[in-house]
Amino acid sequence: MLQIRDLIWGLLFIGCAAAIQVEITPRQGEISVGESKFFLCEVVGDAKDIDWYDPSGEKILPNRPDIFVNRGDETMSTLTIYHANVDSAGIYKCVAKNGDKEAQATVQVKIFQKITFASAPSPQEFNEGDDADIVCNVVSSPPPTIIWKHKGSKIQVDKDVRYKIMDNGHLQIRGIKKIDEGMYNCEARVMARGEIDFKMIKVVVNVLPTIRARLSEVNATADIGRSALLACDADGFPEPTVTWAHNNIVLETGDKYSLNEDGSELVIKDVKKVDEGDYTCIAKNKAGEKAEEVSLNVFVQPKITYLNNQTASEFDEQVTLTCEALGDPTPTISWSFENRVFTEGEQSLDRNIVVRSHARVSSLTLKNVVFTYAGYYLCIASNSIGQDSQHMYLEVRYAPKIQGQVTVYTWEGNAANISCEVEAHPGASVVWFRDGLQLPSANTTNMKIYNTQTVSYLEIKPESQNDFGSYNCTATNVMGTDSKEFLLIQAEVPSSPDIQQVEPFSSTAVVAFEEPDSMGGVPILKYKVEWRLPGQDWTGSEHNANDEMTTITIVGLKPETTYEVKMSAINGKGEGESSPARTFKTEPVQYSFTISAEIPTTIAATTMAIKGEPSAPVLEVKVQDRGNTLKVNWIKQDDGGSPIKHYLVRYKAVSILSKEKHVSDWKPEIRLPHNSEYVTLNGLDWNTEYEVYVVAENQQGKSEPAVISFRTATDPTTIPDAMDGGSGLGTGAIVGILIVVFFLLLVGVDVTCYFLNKCGLLMCIAVNFCGKAGPGAKNKDIEEGKAAFTKDESKEPIVEVRTEEEHTPNQGGGGPTEPNETTPLTEPDGKTVKDDNTKGQTEVKNTTDEVKTVPNEAPQTNGNESKA
Numbered sequence: 001m002l003q004i005r006d007l008i009w010g011l012l013f014i015g016c017a018a019a020i021q022v023e024i025t026p027r028q029g030e031i032s033v034g035e036s037k038f039f040l041c042e043v044v045g046d047a048k049d050i051d052w053y054d055p056s057g058e059k060i061l062p063n064r065p066d067i068f069v070n071r072g073d074e075t076m077s078t079l080t081i082y083h084a085n086v087d088s089a090g091i092y093k094c095v096a097k098n099g100d101k102e103a104q105a106t107v108q109v110k111i112f113q114k115i116t117f118a119s120a121p122s123p124q125e126f127n128e129g130d131d132a133d134i135v136c137n138v139v140s141s142p143p144p145t146i147i148w149k150h151k152g153s154k155i156q157v158d159k160d161v162r163y164k165i166m167d168n169g170h171l172q173i174r175g176i177k178k179i180d181e182g183m184y185n186c187e188a189r190v191m192a193r194g195e196i197d198f199k200m201i202k203v204v205v206n207v208l209p210t211i212r213a214r215l216s217e218v219n220a221t222a223d224i225g226r227s228a229l230l231a232c233d234a235d236g237f238p239e240p241t242v243t244w245a246h247n248n249i250v251l252e253t254g255d256k257y258s259l260n261e262d263g264s265e266l267v268i269k270d271v272k273k274v275d276e277g278d279y280t281c282i283a284k285n286k287a288g289e290k291a292e293e294v295s296l297n298v299f300v301q302p303k304i305t306y307l308n309n310q311t312a313s314e315f316d317e318q319v320t321l322t323c324e325a326l327g328d329p330t331p332t333i334s335w336s337f338e339n340r341v342f343t344e345g346e347q348s349l350d351r352n353i354v355v356r357s358h359a360r361v362s363s364l365t366l367k368n369v370v371f372t373y374a375g376y377y378l379c380i381a382s383n384s385i386g387q388d389s390q391h392m393y394l395e396v397r398y399a400p401k402i403q404g405q406v407t408v409y410t411w412e413g414n415a416a417n418i419s420c421e422v423e424a425h426p427g428a429s430v431v432w433f434r435d436g437l438q439l440p441s442a443n444t445t446n447m448k449i450y451n452t453q454t455v456s457y458l459e460i461k462p463e464s465q466n467d468f469g470s471y472n473c474t475a476t477n478v479m480g481t482d483s484k485e486f487l488l489i490q491a492e493v494p495s496s497p498d499i500q501q502v503e504p505f506s507s508t509a510v511v512a513f514e515e516p517d518s519m520g521g522v523p524i525l526k527y528k529v530e531w532r533l534p535g536q537d538w539t540g541s542e543h544n545a546n547d548e549m550t551t552i553t554i555v556g557l558k559p560e561t562t563y564e565v566k567m568s569a570i571n572g573k574g575e576g577e578s579s580p581a582r583t584f585k586t587e588p589v590q591y592s593f594t595i596s597a598e599i600p601t602t603i604a605a606t607t608m609a610i611k612g613e614p615s616a617p618v619l620e621v622k623v624q625d626r627g628n629t630l631k632v633n634w635i636k637q638d639d640g641g642s643p644i645k646h647y648l649v650r651y652k653a654v655s656i657l658s659k660e661k662h663v664s665d666w667k668p669e670i671r672l673p674h675n676s677e678y679v680t681l682n683g684l685d686w687n688t689e690y691e692v693y694v695v696a697e698n699q700q701g702k703s704e705p706a707v708i709s710f711r712t713a714t715d716p717t718t719i720p721d722a723m724d725g726g727s728g729l730g731t732g733a734i735v736g737i738l739i740v741v742f743f744l745l746l747v748g749v750d751v752t753c754y755f756l757n758k759c760g761l762l763m764c765i766a767v768n769f770c771g772k773a774g775p776g777a778k779n780k781d782i783e784e785g786k787a788a789f790t791k792d793e794s795k796e797p798i799v800e801v802r803t804e805e806e807h808t809p810n811q812g813g814g815g816p817t818e819p820n821e822t823t824p825l826t827e828p829d830g831k832t833v834k835d836d837n838t839k840g841q842t843e844v845k846n847t848t849d850e851v852k853t854v855p856n857e858a859p860q861t862n863g864n865e866s867k868a
Contacts, residue, residue: 020045020103022096030110031084033141038080039107041094049097050077055090055109084111086141113141115188115197123202127287132176134203136169136186140195144169149185178237181205209236209283211292220271221385222300222328228275230266230294234283245280273298273328302327302381302388313479314398316369321392324361325381331388333362336378371398374425399480400424402473404455406484409491409521411573415461418486420473422454428475428482430456439471460488492520494569494576497527502584506559506612508642508699509584512551516569516576526570529554530578531563542570553643555699560588612700614640617647619694619708627713628684632692633677634706642698644674651692653685654709686715 021044031037043050052060052069060069060079066088071077081088089111095104119137126132138144146169148155155171157163164172169188173180180203187198213232220228234240242263244251251257251266258267268275276298282291306324325331335342335355342364347353352367366373374396380389403421410416422428432439432449439458440447446467450457456475462468468490474483495516503510511529523545529552530540543552557563562585568578589612617634624631636644649670670679684690690712693705753760 020047020096020098020101022094022103022105024092024094024105024107026107028108028110030112031081031088032112032114033085034083036080036082036084038078039092039094039109041077041079041096041105043075043077043096043103045096045098045101045103047074047096047098047103049095051095051097052077052079053093053095055092081109084109086111086113112193113139115140115144115190115195117186117188117197117199120186120199120201122200123204125204125206125286126173126176128178128205128207129175132173132180132203132205133166134171134173134184134186134201136171136199136201138169138186138188140188140190142190142192144188144190144195147187147189149187151182176205178205178207205237206285206287207235207237208287209234209240209285209290211235211281211283211290213281213292213294215294217295217297219297219299220268220275222271222273222275222298223303224301225270228268228271228296228298230268230279230281230296231264232281232283232292232294233264234281234290236283236285236287238285240283240285240289243282243284245282246277251279268296271296271298273300298328299383299385300326300328301386302331302383304379304381304388304390307379307390307392309393309395311395311397312366312369312373314369314371314396318365318367319369319373319394321364321366321377321379321394322361323364323379323381323390323392325379325388326360327381327383327385327388329383329385330360331381331383333357333360334380334382335362335364336380337375366394369396371396371401371423371425374398395425397425397479400428400475400477400482402475402482402484404473404484404486407487407489407521409489410460410462411491412462412464412467414491414572415459416488418458418460418471418473418488420456420458420475420484420486422456422473422475422482424475424477424479424482426477426479427453428477430473430475432456432458433472433474434470458486462488462490465490489521491522491571491573492518493574494518494520494524494571496577496579497567497569499565499567499579499582502565502582503643504557504584504586505639505642506587506589507555507557509554509557509563509565509586510551510643511554511565511567513567513579514550519569520571520573520576522571522573524569524571527552528568528570528575528578529565530567531557531565534562534564534583538566545569557586559586561586612640612642612698614638614644614696614698614700614703616704616706617694617696619692619706621692621708621710623713624680627716628686629680629682630684630690630710630712631678631680632694632708634694636677636696637703639696640698640700640703642700644696644698646674646697647672647676647679648695648697648702649679649692651681651690654689654691684712686712688712 023042023044025040025042029037029039041050041052050071052067054060054067060067062069066082068080068082069077070080077094079092079094089109091106091108093104093106095102116139117136118139119135121135124132124134134148136146136148138146146165148163148165148171155163155165157165162174164174166172169186171184171186182203184201184203185198186201187196189196211232211234213230215231218228218230220226230244232242234242244257244259244263244266251259253259256269258269259265264281266279266281276296279294279296280291281294282289302325304323304325306322308322310319310321312319321335323333323335325333340347342353342355344355344357347355354365354367356363356365362379364377374394376391376393378389378391380387382388401423403423404419408416408418420430420432422430430451440449446461446463448459450459456473458471458473460467460471468488471486471488472483473486474481495518497516498514499511500514501512503512509531513527515524525545526542527545527549528540528542530538531554532538541554543549552567554565562583564581564583566578566581569576615637617637620633620635622631622633623629632649634647649672650666650668652665652667672679679694681690681692688711689709691707691709693707695705696703750760750762754762754766
């Protein structure tokens with residue numbers, strides 16, 4: 001039995017040894033696209049050939065680039081698939097042959113696509129407002145599931161209609177905004193393999209530029225070397241670039257233009273009229289571009305371009321002056337001559353001067369030309385930017401015109417000039433004649449001629465009466481001739497002055513007079529005043545004359561004395577007649593008395609002094625319209641026997657606190673004429689007290705100062721509550737108010753103490769005058785009760801029994817003395833004594849007893865303690 005079994009196994013072994021077996025490792029394969037993988041084909045048995053066949057059944061040849069077959073030995077062959085793709089998938093077969101024996105094995109090769117982001121660029125840019133399509137192309141097999149995330153959260157397309165995941169996996173954002181900008185996560189998942197991958201995509205939202213011109217219109221002035229600045233502000237994302245264009249030409253920095261760093265400001269150098277127009281500011285970025293227009297208005301200052309001198313002759317019918325000017329706005333043109341200004345229209349009542357303007361041209365027409373038209377004319381061109389002006393000269397040719405004083409006075413031996421003033425154009429030649437003979441003649445030695453451009457002087461020094469008379473001046477030029485007769489007249493001494501009034505004083509007198517009716521032909525040089533006591537010799541003095549002289553003061557007179565006075569005038573010819581004598585009497589010397597008294601004595605010492613100084617004036621203050629301007633009037637008093645020479649005024653602000661007077665505080669002294677009656681003080685400080693001193697001064701000295709004090713008004717611009725003294729209350733009133741307030745405060749404190757603590761002045765009055773119980777009565781009572789209770793160590797309460805009689809005051813002196821706060825509550829034997837001042841005691845009715853119980857709750861005290 002054993003032998004048969006062994007035989008069977010032997011046969012099987014021999015049969016198997018003769019067969020071929022093939023096995024492929026690994027038995028199946030999955031390859032990701034792009035990966036490489038090899039498969040090993042092992043043969044059991046003798047095999048002459050080992051071949052591989054692709055899924056199409058074709059034998060794989062060794063020279064294929066994508067699939068490589070390598071036979072390692074007689075029992076093994078390797079199939080390598082490089083960079084597998086989808087076409088590489090299928091069933092590969094390994095076939096082993098040996099003669100007619102053949103064996104084969106197959107392997108299923110599956111090709112799959114791993115998650116691959118074929119197209120997911122970052123960043124991706126979009127314009128604000130566009131429908132953004134965020135690209136994320138993912139390839140895998142099977143196709144992946146796409147999930148989008150933003151800011152760490154999954155985008156819920158069902159909650160925000162702006163989001164949509166497209167069929168191709170892209171994320172669409174409708175009307176994308178700047179706030180949508182950021183990082184987006186494109187996540188791909190293959191559930192079959194549990195494969196996941198993601199890609200972060202940056203989304204940039206570009207914002208279309210916005211642009212705003214700082215000024216839509218810019219005004220500039222041409223031809224003055226200035227620049228014009230045009231500016232615009234642009235915003236957007238990314239930051240836009242700004243350029244400028246004019247007449248479709250982009251402007252760049254150079255000699256004419258300059259741009260700042262970001263291009264927002266364009267400077268046009270040395271502005272000209274041709275630079276006027278529209279300039280375009282262009283802002284551009286990835287989102288697009290915007291443009292804004294800025295207008296440059298170039299104004300031109302007026303410029304006179306035509307104005308020429310003119311020549312005319314007197315009595316011409318008319319002459320026209322023309323002035324042209326450029327400018328923008330168009331300038332208006334006016335004319336001026338001396339102090340007159342000529343504008344459009346007729347400029348004189350006789351219609352001889354007419355101005356006409358048209359556009360940039362103005363004409364000034366002068367009709368019926370006269371020599372006074374000659375001179376410089378000013379043409380003025382003006383507009384809102386400025387003005388220009390130029391002079392032109394109008395030359396008027398006219399015959400000579402002789403002017404000058406016709407009569408000349410002198411006397412024998414005194415040289416005099418006869419002036420022949422000639423106006424002529426062209427200049428005239430002048431000749432002097434006397435009795436038909438040209439001067440100077442050969443036999444005249446006392447005459448000379450001096451010529452200037454416009455005046456001819458004939459100097460004559462009369463030697464006799466024959467030299468006085470008529471002289472002829474003749475002037476000639478190409479336009480004609482003019483002549484004039486001049487008279488040389490013998491001068492006379494002046495007539496007498498007219499004495500109008502004599503104002504006497506104690507030692508002086510003021511003589512008021514009028515000038516003589518006749519000057520004698522020549523100016524008065526001096527006035528002579530003479531005075532005397534009646535019947536005695538004249539005493540006199542001479543005073544140089546001037547145009548304003550109307551009074552002369554006589555000095556050195558005696559008081560209460562009668563005098564005579566007369567006056568005469570003196571010119572170059574000599575002294576004239578004296579005026580009739582005028583009588584006056586000087587004033588007596590004024591006396592002033594000074595009385596002084598000392599206190600407390602009643603003896604007064606009286607002294608009398610004779611003074612020649614004037615008395616102090618009487619002062620009065622008047623406030624002007626402005627509260628810090630005042631007018632100080634004064635009334636003249638006794639002049640002390642001599643006329644007042646002047647008034648001296650000084651003033652100062654007075655310190656309200658110290659009332660101290662310092663010389664340094666005085667304002668500069670004001671000196672006023674003798675006839676002054678007031679002084680006006682301007683620019684004073686508001687709400688300030690001032691002192692004013694006025695002193696009258698004559699030849700003898702100064703008066704005592706007249707003093708007046710006043711306060712200026714409150715500054716109308718100052719808040720009343722904030723001003724010093726604004727309340728209008730004096731110091732006494734303020735002190736009184738403070739005392740009343742302090743008294744009321746004390747009364748309030750006292751009343752409070754009365755009701756709360758039963759003390760104070762009010763309580764004292766109530767106790768002593770009204771019979772009220774004192775604040776210490778009850779406490780004393782309690783203390784005494786405690787002491788008594790403690791003394792006898794009794795547990796029973798102390799009882800006090802009081803009848804109405806005890807409460808009745810001592811009437812008629814028959815009752816006991818009313819106790820006060822110092823009266824003890826017990827007698828020496830321990831009996832209780834009444835206390836009318838016990839706090840809180842109730843009024844007792846007729847025959848009603850009061851029972852007061854002191855509880856036995858007093859603390860235990862030492863037996864050695866004394867009674868309260």
